[in-house]
Amino acid sequence: MLNYLKLIRVNQWVKNLFVFLPIFFSGNLLNIDLFIESFYGFLIFSFVASSIYIINDYVDIEKDKKHPEKKNRPLASGKIAKQNALILFVILVIVTSILIYFFGNKQVAILVGIYFFMNLAYSFKLKQIAILDVMIIAFGFLLRVFVGGYMTSLIVTDWTTLLVFDLALILALGKRRGELINADLQGITRKSLDGYNLNFLNSALAITCTVAVICYMMFILSPDTQTKFHHYIIYTFVFVFAAVLRYLQQTFVYSRTESPTKLIFKDHFLQILIMLWGISYVLLIYFNHGK
CATH class of the missing domain: 1.20.120 (Four Helix Bundle (Hemerythrin (Met), subunit A))
Known part of the structure; x- marks a missing residue:
């Protein structure tokens, strides 16, 4: 179980707290309804981001095996099989889609879709292009905030x-x-x-x-x-x-x-x-x- 938590980078979910910025700065953090909506946005982004981490590790598995630190990652070390990682990737994508369908809206679906496909391209190719790579990372944080805004209908x-x-x-x-x-x-x-x-x-x-x-x-x-x-x-x-x-x-x-x-x-x-x-x-x- 611990290896699967490492694979989906649960420790990186802290980045998805940016989803809560709209309700915090609007003075609505104590509004239970808006907080719950933001929490669903947090879960949506956490799951979609974790799916990307899996693909990124899958693509880089051979490189990571030669890296002094990354060789200990679950996929590179062989602690998790490639097939199991891909199954988990599909599960996370499905769960994300279900959450968006029941708790999100059209705008959230579009923003999460942009994040997903942009980061797929990043994992396979775009991370090798200097400057564009850091711009994509920065834009990903911005998308988190926008999702928080659209989940709660608050202006960013x-x-x-x-x-x-x-x-x-x-x-x-x-x-x-x-x-x-x-x-x-x-x-x-x-x-x-x-x-x-x-x-x-x-x-x-x-x-x-x-x-x-x-x-x-x-x-x-x-x-x-x-x-x-x-x-x-x-x-x-x-x-x-x-x-x-x-x-x-x-x-x-x-x-x-x-x-x-x-x-x-x-x-x-x-x-x-x-x-x-x-x-x-x-x-x-x-x-x-x-x-």
């Missing part, structure tokens, strides 16, 4: 779209940077990294982090945002700016090669900053009755 703002895409791009570029460094250290050549080098990825990360900070600053200074939340929202900039600086410090000063998501789980300072940012929004959205 332009600011949310822009900030989520940029954040996802930072995560994708950071992951590629770690993969590139580790591949060089281990003497491994990967076609998917041919279009990258360390200087490019460092520059790309610096640019996307700068864009994120500027966009967030414009967001919290906009009259609409301050009217919706409170002018105190400007103080959340401290947490965002400090988190970006901390990430860049860990990346460039301490030469950490983990993906940003793994780094967050290991770095207590980043965890504290994210927690304080989250608490600030909970207070501004759900407890600020005098705004």
Whole structure:
């Protein structure tokens, strides 16, 4: 059972929490009906994403066997047979389709379909095309947010779209940077990294982090945002700016090669900053009755 959970990457389901962003920022997180609808969206995306992980491992099985870490994956190590993996893939696709039919709508079906076929193409070919690969990953996060919006009939703002895409791009570029460094250290050549080098990825990360900070600053200074939340929202900039600086410090000063998501789980300072940012929004959205 544990090997099957590893195969479908249950630990990666945390990414699908982006589905809940629309109800959180709209102040409807405590609305039971909308929360349940968002939860169904979370399940839909979790199952479809897991089906893609299976195909990705199936396609890369021979490459993974030669990789010092990926060789331990269930398919590459032979702990799960190819046939069983494909059966599980079909089951997940069927379950996803059933959930969409009973709890989703036309828009959700289209968005999940786009995600599914886009990532199939990514697994077979597109992940070997530099820049396009990270764009696809970032767009996948955006689709999660859109699904959350359509499941609950809530509007996803332009600011949310822009900030989520940029954040996802930072995560994708950071992951590629770690993969590139580790591949060089281990003497491994990967076609998917041919279009990258360390200087490019460092520059790309610096640019996307700068864009994120500027966009967030414009967001919290906009009259609409301050009217919706409170002018105190400007103080959340401290947490965002400090988190970006901390990430860049860990990346460039301490030469950490983990993906940003793994780094967050290991770095207590980043965890504290994210927690304080989250608490600030909970207070501004759900407890600020005098705004």
